[in-house]
Amino acid sequence: MTTTTMTDHELPDDERRARKAARARRLTDPLGAKGQRHPAERLAREGRARRALLAGSIAGFLVIGGSIALANTSTPPASGEAQTGQVIVVRDEEGQLHLVQQDSAGRLVRAPRPHVQSHSS
């Protein structure tokens, strides 16, 4: 019995194109080529992941921005409204006093650690 092997260029055009597409698919999507995954599902899944990532980023931005806004507007003086340029005293969770000024934009600016220290001599 004689076995004959046909090369691609000996095949009809349609079959040659189908073989070429199968080889390309095996290279780019081996699991899909074996029938273990459907490209439509993969695309849908990746789309969902992208949308979740985007939603997470927006939520994170809103949370951080909101925290900053709250920190900048918290601890108003109980004895009266702070005016622009006025200095007030706030105490943090650890009992440390901070002298805070309200700037022209209405933000309260405070300093956690001193560069220098004033004292009597």
Added chain:
Amino acid sequence: MSAPFTHRATFTAMSVTIAITGVGISPREHERAMAHARVQAEAWEERFSRFRPQSMLSRLNAASGGTCPVDETFLDVLTLAATAVTRTEGRFDPSILPALEAAGYDRSIERVLADPHAAGLTAPVAGAAGWRSVAIDREHLTVTLPPEMRIDLGGIAKGAFVDMLAAAFGDWPGGCVDAGGDLRVWGVPPSGTCWTTGIEDPARPGAVVAVIAQIDERWHGVATSAMNRRRWRAGDDERHHLIDPGTGRPLRTAIASVTAFAPTVAAAEVTTKAVLVASSRGEPLDPVDSAWAASVDVSGQMTIIQRSVDAPTRVAATDCS
């Protein structure tokens, strides 16, 4: 962004540590600045030290009504002091020197603390009437004090010294001149976006009671006065260096320290003294020419003293916690 180069060095003069911090300058430039500061400090003591018999101040105090030659810098500081006496309605008054000596501060503070004694309880203060009789001749660079008047320009002279050095180094990107806790900052800080200054807790020297971000150019001169360091015993009596010009005695007040924030250190120094004296008399507290001041009382409570648009405003620390 990397932190700018920062150089800091210290030396001792006027019985305090002088620290000069330069931000964004070369080590060589900082070394030149330190050398300049040392020369200026020596010249300052030759003018204003009451413990150097040959200083301009000592010769003026010893002149007993005679006319003394001085220089322009001396006249500038004396004029600052005379103006401050008027601005504070006599609460700040360098003519308390006889009373200060009577309380025992008649030698350098190191010697007083090593061997305290008091010559008496009080001595007369020339006060506003004395200052009205001071003759300042700018053309001939001379000063004449009334015969009974002697002055101590220590605090305001030290403040003016810091202001002078800060002006000399003002073209640096940033810096700080600190003379024993009286200090002035400008420009770029060593880290962060603005200079931050701690206020010492008078009950725990070295510890900070509060911190302020110095975001306003009107505050860059800072001075603190307190009774926690220059104090000594005379028998059973405890004395300190802060004298009420009205009584000629060490003042008694519930305020343990006052820190003022002003355009200049000299102005801040005046405010601290005026607030302490006003407090001891039960008078309203006024920041004078400072933007504001922070007082800490003996129980550790902090009070902010400042003007709002039209009227002084006080905000109690405990109300804000």
